[in-house]
Amino acid sequence: MSDRLCLVDSHDALLLLCSRFGAPKIQHILRCTPCHGHQALDTFDGLLKSSLGTVTNCDLSDLQWLQAGLPVRDGGLGIRRAAPLALSAFLASAGGTLDLQDEILSNAVVTEDTYVADLKAKWSTLHSMPPPDFPSSAKQSVWDKPAVNATKALLHSSYSDGYHLARLAAVVSAPHSSDWLQAMSISACSLRLDNKAVRIAVGLRLGVDLCTPHDCRCGKTADARGTHGLSCRLAFGRMARHHEVNDLVWQALCKANVPAIKQPSGLVRDDSKRLDGSTLIPWLAGKSLAWDIDVVNTVAESYISISASPGGAAEHTAARKSAKYSSLPSSHIFQPLALETLGPSTQPASHSFPSWAAD
Numbered sequence: 001m002s003d004r005l006c007l008v009d010s011h012d013a014l015l016l017l018c019s020r021f022g023a024p025k026i027q028h029i030l031r032c033t034p035c036h037g038h039q040a041l042d043t044f045d046g047l048l049k050s051s052l053g054t055v056t057n058c059d060l061s062d063l064q065w066l067q068a069g070l071p072v073r074d075g076g077l078g079i080r081r082a083a084p085l086a087l088s089a090f091l092a093s094a095g096g097t098l099d100l101q102d103e104i105l106s107n108a109v110v111t112e113d114t115y116v117a118d119l120k121a122k123w124s125t126l127h128s129m130p131p132p133d134f135p136s137s138a139k140q141s142v143w144d145k146p147a148v149n150a151t152k153a154l155l156h157s158s159y160s161d162g163y164h165l166a167r168l169a170a171v172v173s174a175p176h177s178s179d180w181l182q183a184m185s186i187s188a189c190s191l192r193l194d195n196k197a198v199r200i201a202v203g204l205r206l207g208v209d210l211c212t213p214h215d216c217r218c219g220k221t222a223d224a225r226g227t228h229g230l231s232c233r234l235a236f237g238r239m240a241r242h243h244e245v246n247d248l249v250w251q252a253l254c255k256a257n258v259p260a261i262k263q264p265s266g267l268v269r270d271d272s273k274r275l276d277g278s279t280l281i282p283w284l285a286g287k288s289l290a291w292d293i294d295v296v297n298t299v300a301e302s303y304i305s306i307s308a309s310p311g312g313a314a315e316h317t318a319a320r321k322s323a324k325y326s327s328l329p330s331s332h333i334f335q336p337l338a339l340e341t342l343g344p345s346t347q348p349a350s351h352s353f354p355s356w357a358a359d
Contacts, residue, residue: 001021002021002047002050002051002054005017005021005051005054005055006054006055009185009192009194009195010055010056010057010193010194010195010198010199011185011192011193011194011195011197011198012185013055014052014055014056014077014198014202015184015185017048017051017052017055017079018077018078018079018181019078021051022048022079022080022082023079023080023081023082023085026044026082027089030082030085030086030089030090031089031090031092031093031140032090032093033090034090034115034116034118034119035086035090036086036087036090036119036122037086038086041082041083041086042083044082044083045069045081045082045083048079048081048082049065049068052065052068052077052079055198056198056199056202056203057195057199058199058202058203058206058208059208059209060206060208063155063158063159064206064207064208066151066154066155067151067155067168067205067206067207068206069081069084069151070148070151070152071148072178072181072182073178074148074152074172075152075168075171075172075178075205077181077202077205077206078181084147084151085144087119087122087123087126087143087147088123088140088143088144088147089140089143090115090119091116091119091120091123091131091137091143092137092138092139092140092142092143093140094113094116095132095134095137095138096137096138096139098134099134123143126146126147127146127147127150129146152172155168156168162304162305162308163207163225163227163299163304164207165308166298166299166303166304166307166308167204167205167207167298167299167342169307169308169309169310170298170307170310170311170340170342170343170344171205171342171343172310173310174310174311174340174342174343174344174345175344176343176344176345177340177342177343177344178343179343180193180201180343200226203226204226204227204341204342205342207225209224209225209226210224210225210226211224211226212224216228216229216232216234217234218232218233218234220232225299227297227299227300230297230299230300230341231296231297231300241295242293242295245293245295245339246262246276246277246293247262249276249277249291249293249337250262250277253277253279258279258281258283259279259280259281260277260278260279260280261277261278261280262276262277263275263276263277264277264278264290267290267328267329267332275290275291275292275325276291276292276293276337277290277291278290278291278332283333284333287330287331287332287333288331288332288333289332289333289335290325290328290332290333290334290335291334291335291336291337292321292325292334292336292337293337293338293339294317294321294336294337294338294339295338295339295340295341296313296314296317296338296339296340296341297313297340297341298313298340298341298342298343298344299341299342300313303316307340310344311340311344311345311346311347313338313340313344314338314339314340314344314345314346315338315346317336317338317346318336318337318338318346319336321336321338322334322336
């Protein structure tokens with residue numbers, strides 16, 4: 001199956017690897033047999049790593065593979081490694097079926113399950129904490145959480161430069177930064193990423209080298225990380241992508257029966273630049289809503305220190321936008337919409353979004 005993944009698009013192959021051909025394929029075995037420490041699990045994980053590298057066209061280091069094996073909500077790709085998962089899977093299964101076993105064997109003399117006792121002791125030693133009690137002991141996520149937290153701590157301690165710390169903060173802690181990994185690859189809904197986009201998205205998330213260092217036509221040097229193109233002033237298609245994001249906001253308002261207009265005349269800054277859009281009817285307390293969009297590079301040199309806090313670059317940009325449009329007429333409520341390339345975004349002010357808009 002790993003070899004045949006190369007026959008389909010990268011986005012489809014990545015979803016299949018996460019949801020079908022990885023740990024879910026052997027989940028029943030992991031939960032029903034005490035296979036913790038078995039060498040076949042390492043072989044299986046080696047196949048997963050090789051498959052991920054082939055599907056995404058990325059060369060993963062050991063640290064990048066550790067991050068890829070984390071759950072999506074913890075900054076990984078959701079391709080769970082079987083070796084560290086075996087212990088929590090078996091103990092959760094044993095804890096969840098213990099009452100049923102006792103009921104079935106109520107009239108028999110049954111000794112303690114030595115496998116369960118031995119693996120509980122190993123788990124406690126490994127994580128320096130007592131095993132959870134029922135009903136928490138029946139949840140695999142409870143047994144697995146200490147291992148996930150240990151991996152995240154290892155990743156943070158292994159990196160010292162601002163680029164990797166900002167990257168990890170964005171993909172691990174910021175809300176919605178991992179939503180693209182949860183979306184189905186449906187072309188009709190414009191949710192399918194092409195092969196190049198998958199390689200770049202995965203590479204930025206894991207910190208993989210994406211290109212060969214070279215001199216950009218803007219005069220600066222683009223390093224192997226490939227992040228220069230996200231903020232280069234001569235990057236191709238920046239304005240087109242900005243207009244696409246603005247179209248999404250405008251279409252969402254129109255579908256919510258809120259008439260709106262893009263780049264309205266009359267609402268300009270001191271330098272005569274227009275807003276990205278404004279509603280044509282009152283939004284809140286008789287005032288129309290005006291918005292302006294900006295997309296910033298999370299790991300740009302000017303934002304790395306700010307990006308150490310999840311969403312810091314987006315919040316900084318939103319505050320700057322608000323200052324620029326502070327002279328707008330009092331008939332409008334201004335809402336900055338700042339997005340980061342690695343996913344974080346501003347949290348809209350509650351006064352700008354009434355309850356009926358949320359509904």
